[in-house]
Each structure stands twice: as C-alpha cells, then as structure tokens.
Amino acid sequence: MTGRTERESGAGRGAGSGLSTSIEIDDVEVQLNGRRVLHDVSVRLDQRRIAVIGANGSGKSTFARLLNGLVAPSRGRVVVHGIDVARDRRAVRDRVGFVFTHPDAQILMPTVVEDVSLSLRGLGLSRAAIAERVSAVLGEYGLSGHADAPAYSLSGGQKQLLALAAVLVREPQLVVADEPTTLLDLGNARRISDLLVDRLAAQTIIVTHDLDLARRCEIALLFDAGRLTAVDEPGAVVERYRRQQA
Numbered sequence: 001m002t003g004r005t006e007r008e009s010g011a012g013r014g015a016g017s018g019l020s021t022s023i024e025i026d027d028v029e030v031q032l033n034g035r036r037v038l039h040d041v042s043v044r045l046d047q048r049r050i051a052v053i054g055a056n057g058s059g060k061s062t063f064a065r066l067l068n069g070l071v072a073p074s075r076g077r078v079v080v081h082g083i084d085v086a087r088d089r090r091a092v093r094d095r096v097g098f099v100f101t102h103p104d105a106q107i108l109m110p111t112v113v114e115d116v117s118l119s120l121r122g123l124g125l126s127r128a129a130i131a132e133r134v135s136a137v138l139g140e141y142g143l144s145g146h147a148d149a150p151a152y153s154l155s156g157g158q159k160q161l162l163a164l165a166a167v168l169v170r171e172p173q174l175v176v177a178d179e180p181t182t183l184l185d186l187g188n189a190r191r192i193s194d195l196l197v198d199r200l201a202a203q204t205i206i207v208t209h210d211l212d213l214a215r216r217c218e219i220a221l222l223f224d225a226g227r228l229t230a231v232d233e234p235g236a237v238v239e240r241y242r243r244q245q246a
C-alpha cells in the first residue's frame with residue numbers, strides 16, 4: 001500500500017469526530033505469507049499517548065499497521081474509535097494518519113507545498129482554502145522557507161517534518177507513527193517527539209526504540225516474539241524490556 005493511494009482514497013477529516021477515542025483489539029492473530037507474526041493480542045486503549053516498544057521483529061510494526069487496515073487480522077477483531085477496521089477501511093483511513101519511519105515512503109509530490117496540498121485533495125475545499133491551510137501548517141512545522149523547494153532537497157529531519165505535516169493537515173483523530181525518529185539526529189528527533197507527544201492528534205500511538213520518548217507517554221505496550229507481553233505505566237514496561245534484553 002503506497003502513501004498515494006492512502007492519501008487520495010479518503011473523503012478526509014470530520015469522519016465521525018464525535019466518536020470515542022477507544023481502540024479495542026480482541027484476540028487478534030496475524031499471519032503474513034503463512035507465518036504467524038502476531039497472536040493472542042487483546043487490549044483496550046483509551047489513553048491519549050501510547051508507546052509501543054520491543055525488540056526488532058517482535059511484531060510492533062504489524063500491530064501498528066492493524067490500526068489503519070494496512071494489515072488485516074487472520075483472527076479476532078480490531079475496532080478503532082468505534083469503527084471495525086475489517087468492515088470499513090475507508091472510514092478508518094479517514095480517521096487514522098500513519099507516519100512511516102522513512103519519510104521518502106510518503107512524500108509523493110515534487111515540491112513541499114504540492115505534497116502537503118495533495119493531502120487536502122478530495123475534501124471539497126476551494127483552492128484558496130487549501131492554500132491557506134497549507135501555508136499555516138508549513139509555518140507551524142518550520143517549513144515556510146522551503147515551500148517551493150523540491151522535496152528531495154530537504155534534510156532528513158525536514159523530510160520527516162514534511163511527512164508529518166502532510167498527515168496532520170488532514171486532522172486525523174488518531175496518529176500512528178512507526179519509529180518516526182529512528183533516522184533523525186538528536187535535535188530533529190526531539191522536535192518530532194515533541195510534536196507527537198504535546199501537540200498532535202486526540203490520540204497518538206508511537207512505536208519507538210527511544211525509551212525516553214516511551215516514558216513520556218501515558219501507557220506503554222511491550223511486544224515480544226509476536227505477543228503483547230505488557231501493558232502498563234511506561235516506566236515499569238521500560239524496566240521489564242531492559243531486563244528482558246539483559
């Protein structure tokens with residue numbers, strides 16, 4: 001699934017903004033190419049900032065991708081803000097914004113301003129309204145000076161800011177970010193982390209190896225070999241992860 005189809009398929013914001021911000025995962029298993037990569041996952045999440053940690057290959061990305069329908073469960077049910085993901089992927093896509101590790105995977109247009117504008121296509125907004133929203137968002141993300149720059153000319157940190165801006169301009173109720181700071185230097189990682197923790201959507205799920213970032217969330221999930229092995233206050237979950245890795 002490319003970012004392009006995802007961005008253009010949805011009818012956009014306002015999709016049931018009165019719905020709850022509860023995520024319900026009920027006895028989920030995921031098989032990919034005949035391999036069971038997640039199993040026995042059940043959890044209900046009402047917190048606003050949720051961290052997901054665990055070793056490489058433990059199933060974190062698969063879990064993240066369940067939440068916007070990029071991956072389908074082979075068993076069980078995923079309900080995001082009242083929407084059954086298997087039944088109504090379009091409604092879920094409207095509600096959930098996904099931020100990838102590699103910003104190149106989701107920057108689709110030649111220039112910064114065009115890329116953010118693309119996210120607002122198909123919402124019935126006038127050109128002037130789109131221009132106004134895009135300009136405001138670029139200002140907020142420190143990209144105004146690069147509006148007409150080719151996206152490829154941006155630094156890694158600026159590219160991730162652009163990717164985030166293109167997701168956030170649609171005002172998703174849930175943001176799922178899969179290792180959004182892994183490729184960034186300290187300053188840019190901090191900037192993206194601050195945006196995710198302090199400023200963004202009603203609900204945010206951050207998959208990360210940055211344990212300080214995990215500690216800033218309200219709750220943390222630990223995955224180990226395809227199972228969800230802890231759901232608790234982040235400090236306790238980080239300690240458990242450290243012991244597991246020792």
Ligand SMILES: Nc1ncnc2c1ncn2[C@@H]1O[C@H](COP(=O)(O)OP(=O)(O)O)[C@@H](O)[C@H]1O
Nearest residue numbers: 032033035037055056057058059060061062063
């Ligand atoms: N398309 C796929 N087909 C088969 N196995 C996969 C596929 N995608 C991921 N996996 C396997 O599933 C496991 C969990 O992967 P992933 O969710 O990406 O873990 P993490 O994000 O924690 O590193 C890994 O062992 C990985 O190799």
Ligand SMILES: [Mg+2]
Nearest residue numbers: 060061062178
């Ligand atoms: Mg991953």
